[in-house]
Every structure is written in structure tokens, then in C-alpha cells.
Amino acid sequence: MEKKIYILVVEDEPEVLDSIVRDITEFEAFFPVEMADTAEEAREIIRSILDEENEIGLILCDHVLPGDNGVELLVEMQNNEETHHTRKVLITGQAGLQETVRAVNEADLKHYIAKPWAKEELISIVRELLTDYVLEFEPQPLRFMQVLDGERIADHIRTSGKLTDS
Amino acid sequence: MKWTGLILGLIGFIMPLTVTFPGLSLAGHFAMSIFLMAAVFWMFETIPIYSTSILVIFFQVILLSAEGFITYSGADYTPLPFSRFIATLADPIIILFLGGFVLADASVKYDFDKSMTKLLLSPFGSQPKFIILGLMLVTAVLSAFMSNTATTAMMITVILPIIARMEPGDPARIGIALSIPFAANIGGIATPIGTPPNAVVIAALNQQGVDVAFSSWMMYALPLAVVMLFVAWLVLLRLYPPAVKSVTLNLTGKLKTSRNAIILYVTFGLTVLLWVTEGLHGIRSSIVALMPVAVLTLTSAFDKQDIRKLPWEVLWLIAGGIALGISMKETGLAEWMVGAISWDQFGYLMLLSVFGIVALVMSNFLSNTVTASLLIPLAISLVTSGLLDGVAGMLMLGLVIALGSSFAMVLPISTPPNAIAVSTGMIQTKHMISAGLIVGLIGLVLILLLSVIYWPFII
Structure with a gap:
């Protein structure tokens, strides 16, 4: 069985959560999407994904959540070896400078998306970050080519020698 | 499994x-x-x-x-x-491939393949059918000297933006996406270093004392490659006619001019020149192949990291x-196996057809190199046991096997270039099956035709 690469979306407002998931549906056939509305629930989902020997390629995370906030969750993931490489994105309207700086410095935040977002912007960020992830960690990046940045994946095959004449 | x-x-x-x-x-x-x-x-x-x-x-x-x-x-x-x-592991043909690999990897390192592509494509204008022809010719030329797979991957980076600018319903999108792997597979037959099955066949012939010069191989196979490119082009145009009259290519990028890049261009040009003129000067292609290895490493245009990245496993496979x-x-095994079948009831053309069909069918499902490796020992013993005419018969049977296994392009698993093309999502397996079947069968018929009307007169 090939391992699955998940997208995790953490957002406490149901309508916003729905709208994020709807915007990224084109990835869902290749990258299963999991949803959580608190950091606590996100931790459980992360645990169960990892327990099944799958990976989390990307997390789209709101900052203001009931209980632990989004930045705390991202920092925690950064410090965990198994989710260290997950590409981390904040989608928020209300993260202050201090918390955002912490997310950049301590959670290697890859992108900050301010609400409200444009659908195209969200899709292109998701595509680029998942392409980064797949090129770095996936032994067969070809199987994700049609939904990700095909040019970058093809160029990677050209330069990496992962695929040769046989 | x-x-x-x-x-x-x-x-x-x-x-x-x-x-x-x-x-x-x-x-x-x-x-x-x-x-x-x-x-x-x-x-x-x-x-x-x-x-x-x-x-x-x-x-x-x-x-x-x-x-x-x-x-x-x-x-x-x-x-x-x-x-x-x-x-x-150090057979002359392996050294020839080593030279080819070093040139190819160095080309990728200095983007020579990309800049050549853009240069060569520019004369083909903006009509979709000529753009497709241009793409196929460039792909075939590159894949004759570089790996079919790397060439396809590079060309995919060229065609994706072109396809993205076309209407979603334009059948030519499918045609373009199929044209690249087909041209890469066909281009591979043109030279000894084009694709590994050629190596296996040439090495087996060498073992029998039959030398195949680089230029002789090109004499045998290049005309077929050219004809097949046009055939594939026409088939794709017929199956997937372009819906619009013009497409913009938007080719940007120029040749790198660093010291190392220029060393590569000169070495590449000189090596290829010496290879294709082997018939004139007689310096063996495997000896010529050492030249780019020496020059590119001593000038550090190709360094230790690059050496480690060479596709060594392909050399092991061969x-x-x-x-x-x-x-x-x-050990006499091949002769014994061949002896189990009464071949003398087969005519000469029948025999070539059997090997051609078996090679074509097998390599649609198996690696092309594996197909050639399994078939060539049997073919050789057929000849040595006296059922076919000496050198010419051996050579033709070898060509039929090598070329037949390169014309297998029906399925995504048939060759890595096919797999890459299907992965783009632009085409489905069914498109590849119908076009690949037609091209493969025409290819087989042409191979057999050459063995009657062309090869016997130049070997």
C-alpha cells in the first residue's frame, strides 16, 4: 500500500471550514482532507493519521480557536519529528504580530493567508506547498503530477534521475 | 504478484x-x-x-x-x-553508454537540452500541426543521444504551458501529450546509445564477432526512425485534429555562456560528430565515448557529485x-532451446516476423531491455546453428528485436516516457492504447519491410 498524504484543515467556524474545504476540493482525490474545529481534535486526527503510517503534507490552520490557539498547535507540530515537515499555513483574520512572528520563527510557517481569501490564491498556495512536499518526500512524485505543479514535477524527474530508461 | x-x-x-x-x-x-x-x-x-x-x-x-x-x-x-x-560491467557498449550518460547528465546540468529545444522549435511557427511536428522532431533528436525518459520529462515542461493555453476541449491537447512519448520511443532507435535494448543487441552481436559501427547502426535504423516519426505525426493528427489555427509558443531562454557550459557544448558537438562519422575514420565509438568522460571531468564541468548521480543501475541492467x-x-543452452523447435519449417521472413511480434508484445508489458536480453540469445543461436544466413541474418534478427521492443507504446507501463505522459492527466490510457497500437503495428510492418527491401542491400 502506498502511503497517503493528508491535508488537515483546522477552523472553528463551520461555514468558514466548509468554504476552505470546498475551495480545495480539486486536491481531495489525491490528498484526503481531514477537518478539525479545535486544536485538541486536530491532535487526535494527527495521531490517527500517523498511526496508520500515513503523512500530513499540509495543514491550513486558523489562529483563534477554542482552547489552544492555532500557533501553539503549529509550533507543537514543528517540534514533533513526524509532523516537522508538514507544510504549515495560517488562515486568519486576527493573529497579532507577536504570534505571527512566533509562527514564522518556531513553526517554520510557509504562508500567512489573511481572511477573506481569494479562491485562486488559496489553490495556488496549496498547489505549490504540496508540490514542495511531494518533491522532497515522495519516492514516486509522478502519481501526483496531474493535480500539482506538473512542470516542476517533470523538471524534477529530468534532473533527479528518479526515473530512467529500462 | x-x-x-x-x-x-x-x-x-x-x-x-x-x-x-x-x-x-x-x-x-x-x-x-x-x-x-x-x-x-x-x-x-x-x-x-x-x-x-x-x-x-x-x-x-x-x-x-x-x-x-x-x-x-x-x-x-x-x-x-x-x-x-x-x-x-565494462563491456565496450557499457563504456559507450557511460559516455552518453555523462554527456546527457552534463547537458541537463547546464540546461543544454532545454535551450536546444527552444532554439530548434522556433522555426516551426504557430500552426498546431507544425508545432506538433516540431515537438516530435526535437524530442526524437534529443532522445537519440539522451535517455528517452529524461527527454520526455524535459519536453513535458515545454508542452504543459502550451497545452494550458489551449481550449480544454481541443483534441490536439491529447495529440500533443501523446506525441512526446511516442517521439522519444522512436528517437531512441536512431543511434546505438539511444536506448538500452540497442546496447544489449549490439553487445550480443559483438560477442559473435560482428562489429556494429555507430554510423552503420544509424544507416540501418535512422531511416526507419524518420519514417516512423512522420507516421506517428500523421496518425496523431488524424485521431486528434487540432481545433484552432494558431497557438502561441512563448519560447524564452538562451544558451548559458559560462566556461563549463561552453566546454560542454564543444565536447558534445565533437563527440557526436566523431560518433556519426565512425564509418569514415574508424575510431570505435566506445573509445570516442571516453573522450567526453575525460574532458568533462578533468575540467570539472562534471564533478564528483555528478558522477555519483549517473544512472549506474541502467548499466548494471544492460x-x-x-x-x-x-x-x-x-553452455550450449541457447542452441538446445532453439533446437527444440523445428524452425526449418519457417521461412526466413516468417522467422523475423515471429521475433518481431514477440518482441513487440513482450515489451509492451516488460522492460524493453529485459525483452531484448531474453530474446537475443535465442536469436543468435538460431543463426549460429545454421538456420539463418551468417552475419547478415544475425544482424537483421538483432535489429528486429531491438527495434521491435522500442516500438511498444500501448500502455503506460510499456515505457517510462509513456508513464510520464499519462501522469500529466492530459491523456487517458485508452487514448494511448488506440494510438500506440496503430503506431506499433505500422512500425512492425515497416521493420519487416526494411528486412526485405533495404537491409539486405546495405549490410
Whole structure:
């Protein structure tokens, strides 16, 4: 069985959560999407994904959540070896400078998306970050080519020698 | 699948050790064990195909060499020195490929392949049908000297933006996406270094004392490649006619002009020139191949990291194929296997057709190199046992096998270029099956035609 690469979306407002998931549906056939509305629930989902020997390629995370906030969750993931490489994105309207700086410095935040977002912007960020992830960690990046940045994946095959004449 | 392959492979290996076949020497039985194991492991990909190759050489050294564990007495087999088996890893054809790999990888390193593509494509204008022709010609030229796979990957980066600018419903999108792998597969036949099956066949011919010069191979195969490119182009235009009159290419990028890049251009040009003129000056292509290796490494245009990144496993794969042929011939196994069928009822053309069809069908499902490795020892013994006419017959049979296995392009698994093209999501397997079937069958007919009206007169 090939391992699955998940997208995790953490957002406490149901309508916003729905709208994020709807915007990224084109990835869902290749990258299963999991949803959580608190950091606590996100931790459980992360645990169960990892327990099944799958990976989390990307997390789209709101900052203001009931209980632990989004930045705390991202920092925690950064410090965990198994989710260290997950590409981390904040989608928020209300993260202050201090918390955002912490997310950049301590959670290697890859992108900050301010609400409200444009659908195209969200899709292109998701595509680029998942392409980064797949090129770095996936032994067969070809199987994700049609939904990700095909040019970058093809160029990677050209330069990496992962695929040769046989 | 894995377990089936493993079990069948082990049964194949053990069977000749427990059953005695009349007329086959003891060494022949061991060679058969190795052959059956390799055939099953290669077919089922129980282990990576290059490690099956290494396993072949390993078992040959242990079971069939003078230094191995089996003591042979009697006249039917004089054990070969073990160095004969391991020397396949440095066979002249392997060195030729090494030179080709260094040139190809250096080209990628300095984006020579990309800048050449943009340069060569610019005269083809903006009409979709001529753009497709241009794409196919460039792909074929590059894949004649570089790996078909790397060429396809590079060309995909070129066509994706073109396709993205076309209407979603335009059938030419499918045509373009199919044109690249087809042209890469076809381009591979044009030169000895175009694709690994050529190497296996040429090495097997060399073992028989038949030298195939770089330029002679091109004389035999290049006309076919050119015709097939046009055939494939016409087939694709017929199946997927472009809906619009004009497409913008938007080619930007220029040749790099760093010191190392220029060293590469000169070395590349000189090597290719010496290769294609082998018939005039007589310097063997494998000797010429050492020149780019020497020049590019001594100038550090190609450094230690680059050497490590070479596709060494492809060389191992080819070496295993060559080694398999040696043991099958030297132990008399190949002759024994061929002798089991009464070939004399077949006509000469019939025989070529059988090998052509088998090669085409097999390599649609198996690696092209594996197909050639399994078929060529049998073909060679057919000739040496006197059923076909000497050198010319051997050469033609070899060509039929090499070219036939390169024309297999029906399925995504047929060749890595096909797999890449399908992965883009622009085409589905059914598109590839219909177009690939037509192109493959026409290819086979043309190969057989050449063996009647062309090759006999130039060999």
C-alpha cells in the first residue's frame, strides 16, 4: 500500500471550514482532507493519521480557536519529528504580530493567508506547498503530477534521475 | 504478484537442478536455472530489474566460472574465467553508454537540452500541426543521444504551458501529450546509445564477432526512425485534429555562456560528430565515448557529485543482459532451446516476423531491455546453428528485436516516457492504447519491410 498524504484543515467556524474545504476540493482525490474545529481534535486526527503510517503534507490552520490557539498547535507540530515537515499555513483574520512572528520563527510557517481569501490564491498556495512536499518526500512524485505543479514535477524527474530508461 | 514471482522464480531455478534434460550439459542445466530465475524475476519485478541482472552475474561466477564452486570435467563445457562474466560491467557498449550518460547528465546540468529545444522549435511557427511536428522532431533528436525518459520529462515542461493555453476541449491537447512519448520511443532507435535494448543487441552481436559501427547502426535504423516519426505525426493528427489555427509558443531562454557550459557544448558537438562519422575514420565509438568522460571531468564541468548521480543501475541492467547471453551460448543452452523447435519449417521472413511480434508484445508489458536480453540469445543461436544466413541474418534478427521492443507504446507501463505522459492527466490510457497500437503495428510492418527491401542491400 502506498502511503497517503493528508491535508488537515483546522477552523472553528463551520461555514468558514466548509468554504476552505470546498475551495480545495480539486486536491481531495489525491490528498484526503481531514477537518478539525479545535486544536485538541486536530491532535487526535494527527495521531490517527500517523498511526496508520500515513503523512500530513499540509495543514491550513486558523489562529483563534477554542482552547489552544492555532500557533501553539503549529509550533507543537514543528517540534514533533513526524509532523516537522508538514507544510504549515495560517488562515486568519486576527493573529497579532507577536504570534505571527512566533509562527514564522518556531513553526517554520510557509504562508500567512489573511481572511477573506481569494479562491485562486488559496489553490495556488496549496498547489505549490504540496508540490514542495511531494518533491522532497515522495519516492514516486509522478502519481501526483496531474493535480500539482506538473512542470516542476517533470523538471524534477529530468534532473533527479528518479526515473530512467529500462 | 511479488510472492508469485518469488515462488515461480525459485521453482524455475531449482527445476533444472532436479530434472535431467537429454542433450543438455550439466553447465547447460545451471545456465537454465539462471535463465529461468532471471526471466521470472524480470517479468514479475519480484526484485528491481537491475538487481536481477546483478544476481545473474553473481550466480554465473559461482556456478559456471572456473573459479566457482562447481568442478567441470568432460568436453562439453570448459568453464570460463570468472573475469569474463564480471567484465560485462565494462563491456565496450557499457563504456559507450557511460559516455552518453555523462554527456546527457552534463547537458541537463547546464540546461543544454532545454535551450536546444527552444532554439530548434522556433522555426516551426504557430500552426498546431507544425508545432506538433516540431515537438516530435526535437524530442526524437534529443532522445537519440539522451535517455528517452529524461527527454520526455524535459519536453513535458515545454508542452504543459502550451497545452494550458489551449481550449480544454481541443483534441490536439491529447495529440500533443501523446506525441512526446511516442517521439522519444522512436528517437531512441536512431543511434546505438539511444536506448538500452540497442546496447544489449549490439553487445550480443559483438560477442559473435560482428562489429556494429555507430554510423552503420544509424544507416540501418535512422531511416526507419524518420519514417516512423512522420507516421506517428500523421496518425496523431488524424485521431486528434487540432481545433484552432494558431497557438502561441512563448519560447524564452538562451544558451548559458559560462566556461563549463561552453566546454560542454564543444565536447558534445565533437563527440557526436566523431560518433556519426565512425564509418569514415574508424575510431570505435566506445573509445570516442571516453573522450567526453575525460574532458568533462578533468575540467570539472562534471564533478564528483555528478558522477555519483549517473544512472549506474541502467548499466548494471544492460551488463546482466549481456552476461545472460554469454552463459546461454557458452553452455550450449541457447542452441538446445532453439533446437527444440523445428524452425526449418519457417521461412526466413516468417522467422523475423515471429521475433518481431514477440518482441513487440513482450515489451509492451516488460522492460524493453529485459525483452531484448531474453530474446537475443535465442536469436543468435538460431543463426549460429545454421538456420539463418551468417552475419547478415544475425544482424537483421538483432535489429528486429531491438527495434521491435522500442516500438511498444500501448500502455503506460510499456515505457517510462509513456508513464510520464499519462501522469500529466492530459491523456487517458485508452487514448494511448488506440494510438500506440496503430503506431506499433505500422512500425512492425515497416521493420519487416526494411528486412526485405533495404537491409539486405546495405549490410
